[in-house]
Amino acid sequence: MSEYGFKKVLSLDEYASYFKDIDPVSLYKIWTKEYQNDHLIESAPRYNVLYDRVKAAFVVSDPVDWGLDIQVLCDILTSEGLPGGDNGHQPPLYFAAADLEYQSGSVGTQGQRCKLLDGNCSRNIVAYGYFILNDSKDLVIDDPIGPFVMKVGVDFAREPDAFLWRPTSGITCIEESVGSVIAWPADKVIMSMLNATQQRGY
Known part of the structure; x- marks a missing residue:
């Protein structure tokens, strides 16, 4: 300022x-x-x-x-x-840019690094990953992700035993989701402020 x-x-x-x-x-x-x-x-x-x-x-x-x-x-x-x-x-x-529709449009660049906060209750960081999409009609394991939800890839489980926000028949905890694409609440995803050339590690 x-x-x-x-x-x-x-x-x-x-x-x-x-x-x-x-x-x-x-x-x-x-x-x-x-x-x-x-x-x-x-x-x-x-x-x-x-x-x-x-x-x-x-x-x-x-x-x-x-x-x-x-x-x-x-x-x-x-x-x-x-x-x-x-x-x-x-x-x-x-x-500045007072958008009354929270997180309208694309809130991140595809591949942008992010942190996933506990999707159930606390604000603990449970995993690190990357942003893919926040189109409510897009699918994760044949189901639309829905509104106010992001499609993310998981690279690393910080709290392996944390429960998945939206479990599937084969994945119920964060550790099991490493290497997979999952749905996660948009308000529990913190985007990295680094640009693409700086996004190495967390």
């Missing part, structure tokens, strides 16, 4: 890290620890975030942690730009 002339710019992750209790359920989000370790944040704020009010919020992509992002945005928008403060005037909220 600094390229557009804004002088004080923070990502939501960095901003939230300076407020100890801003996410009331953070203790239960075991799945976020790996992500946080990959995105270490300096302990000293670059700006005086505890006193300077947020002047505007920009949503430019889908979040990794929906709960945290919604919580922080609500705190900012209802407290005149300073979480923990009194209710006041709402700062502007801007959306």
Whole structure:
């Protein structure tokens, strides 16, 4: 955002890290620890975030942690730009490419690397693979994958005993799906941000 002339710019992750209790359920989000370790944040704020009010919020992509992002945005928008403060005037909220139909069209490039989160309950990463298609009419073992579902290939099972989201007669757990193509909920697929030449390993 600094390229557009804004002088004080923070990502939501960095901003939230300076407020100890801003996410009331953070203790239960075991799945976020790996992500946080990959995105270490300096302990000293670059700006005086505890006193300077947020002047505007920009949503430019889908979040990794929906709960945290919604919580922080609500705190900012209802407290005149300073979480923990009194209710006041709402700062502007801007959306880039505000598509109201979630994940419409192709959300990834065929072959793009991805992580599969537990399709049943937790947010643990259970496998690594690659995106193939998200056409609801496409088939996996003769059955249409359906809406809000992706067709993915599985390369590696991180949690071998995790149950398959949509088991078949011959495949019931993640380990058995390695080397196969499966259907997986779209909101449980995290696309890699690497380009095709960088997608070697995870």
